[in-house]
Amino acid sequence: MSEPQPRPLRVLVLGDDTYTTSLSRELVPALTDIAEVTFGPADAPPVTDDTTTALVVLVAGPTTRPLDATIAQLDSDPRLADAEVLVLTEFERHDDLGDALDQDRVSAIFALPSTDEALARQTRSHLARWLRTRAPDDPRLQALDVGDRPLELPDSELLRDLEMDDAAVAARLVSALERALGSRPRIIVPAGTRLTQEGRSVDGVLVLLRGSVALERPTRAGPLRLHHASTGPVIGLLALAQQRRAFFTSVATTEAELVHLSIEQLDLAMRTEPEVVAALAAIAIKGLARRLRRAEQLQVERIELNRDLVREREQLTRTLQELEDTRDALVRQTRLASLGELAAGVAHELNNPVAALTRAASYVADDATRLLSGTATELAELVVGARSRLPLTTAQERAFHRQITEAIDDPELARLLVSAGITDVDRARAVVSQIGDQDQLGAAVGLGSALRNLEVASSRIAELVASLRTFARPGAERIDGVDLREVVDDALRLVEHRLDQVAIHREYAPMRPVHGHPAELGQVVTNLLTNAADAMAGRGTMIVRTSMDGDEAVLEVIDDGPGIPADELERLDEPRFTTKQGTVRFGLGLGLSIVRRIIEAHGGRFHLRSQPGRTVAEVRIPTDEVT
Amino acid sequence: MRLAIVIVEDEPGVREALERDLSPLRNTLRVEAASDVDDAVALLAEIAEDGDQLALILADHRLPGRTGVELLIDLHADADTAAVRKVLVTGQADQEDTIRAVNEAGLHHYIAKPWDPAELLTVVRDQLTEFVLEQRLDPLPHLAALDAVRVMPLLRDRGDR
Known part of the structure; x- marks a missing residue:
């Protein structure tokens, strides 16, 4: 990580030169053991290739405003892109730092003229932090330690405690407490012990030294155990914020070692030992921060869950609709089948x-x-x-x-x-x-x-x-030797009443018989004829053509109606398709899906082509299945 | 001048049956038949040419080419034939066609197939009587085909002149 011969570090002070003398007097001696301080204009920073620029101190003045533009200009030099930026200003207001804050480009802002040694000390601290994150083994860091701790660590108790882990803070708290109150007995409890109970009054706090504790809340869905991580090392602290009523039930989930403190003891300790206050505040802040993060995480999860729910509900609605459609189609088919049987019976009786x-x-x-x-x-x-x-x-x-x-x-x-x-x-x-x-x-x-x-x-x-008897033969076996032309003639005879004003041209080329179910094929032809008649609004010219194409018997029903728009053509196979207002309706309540199903059951294919004035319904059925 | 009844029906068997069921009126009226709308239009011209008066038209709805309802609508729209009594004789007119016939053609009566011959004659007699009353025609030459009781006042009025 670190280089054997670390490159010299440089601090560049750029911009307004009003304060150059005082800044030079303050900064140069303070940083002399680790960095060289160089002054220069912001539009032409004196950057050299043999040093590393760690900090840019930007002095706000007429030549450097707006600061966002100046910082962007500096960043365009790759040798400055890694440097931290400190801003010094004598202005009371800045509206030119939005981008810098947005991109987290400014580390600190100081007011000029500087009143104490803060600038030198903090510049040194920034330099130390910069160096530690990039080269933790750099020997120059040793010069930056203060006593036994790194220079860049915070000086205040609270900030220092906030940077420690829970156990360390708890230990500091207990030792501070013991300084104030004398030795505190350790209390060991088995797993399952309730430490606070929701709604009950809390007459003290417990400091957890070992073990783990979980929080429980009753909910409409039964008792809910909150995440372990929600619990901090001081139990009962939150209750102090609500009339000493416990907000949660907290339960030891392992054997736990605790120190008990009554409110009075806590009060006394806080009065006599400031470190108790700092440690408790740190514990409270850390606990709240943890819970807040958790709450926000939960909020995100809730929104995502809701979105999934909505999606699933829509999916369910669609599925339900499809089921209803399918049921309707089945009912219709059943009705048609029984109508077919009825027709067969009547035909027989006639x-x-x-x-x-x-x-x-x-x-x-x-x-x-x-x-x-x-x-x-x-x-x-x-x-x-x-x-x-x-x-x-x-x-x-x-x-x-x-x-x-x-x-x-x-x-x-x-x-x-x-x-x-x-x-x-x-x-x-x-x-x-x-x-x-x-x-x-x-x-x-x-x-x-x-x-x-x-x-x-x-x-x-x-x-x-x-x-009718040809058509109404439900459940009949498939037979050989079905002549599609006869099927078409029968169908035409039965739907004749709908074709009064349609000129029908039959173009029958010789064709081989097919193996099939005459009634089902008849239904196909009937549907195609009535669909065409509907599309033509009952008048015009219809061509019914039969032919052979290789081994396939081909039937085409061609009408000169207004045609079906391409987007609707794609949806025609969906059950129950109708276009209400006009051009296409499917009579007899039968969709093309039934036509396709029957044809496919015969090993054939169905195709619909449409343009205004010419819609072709084409049925192809193989004839090589003859046995 | 004779009053004329025109049957418009494309099926020969049905046409002939209608003609035969109306044959009791032949001594008094002119009964003619056409097989489709175009033929009916030609027939109406012949009737007018002969100086006869079309009084009643019995049309099937389902006809090759234009429908019976369309014929009735045309007749209704033409001042010369607007007063003609219009009857639909059909086995198959859906509700929409029937509504059009009533609203746009001023349909006077609807006879469903198969018809009862006596009822057919009664309808025809009623319609002819209405026609004569509305047109205030001299009922005497046509009396055998009319409802004598209902045209009586007309006879009296004319006698008063």
């Missing part, structure tokens, strides 16, 4: 009446034709004509009606003829001449039309029932 209806329509047609064919062939032909006529638009019907009305001059009869599929004027005339009875003619046409409507309606019901 089969019989539909079959009966379909057959009955066909029988009525046969029977009516047979009934009429013998006697009234013309009427039978009208029934057949009305039953099998080609569909016409209402506008076309009106046009034919106009033509035939002109030919036969009877609008009601003309209407019946058009309904029987007769659009030719000559044929109309012929029929009118064959059948005189307009009522019978009307009945025959009505019968034919009714039969046709019956057949159309029952086959539509049959198709719907078939589609």
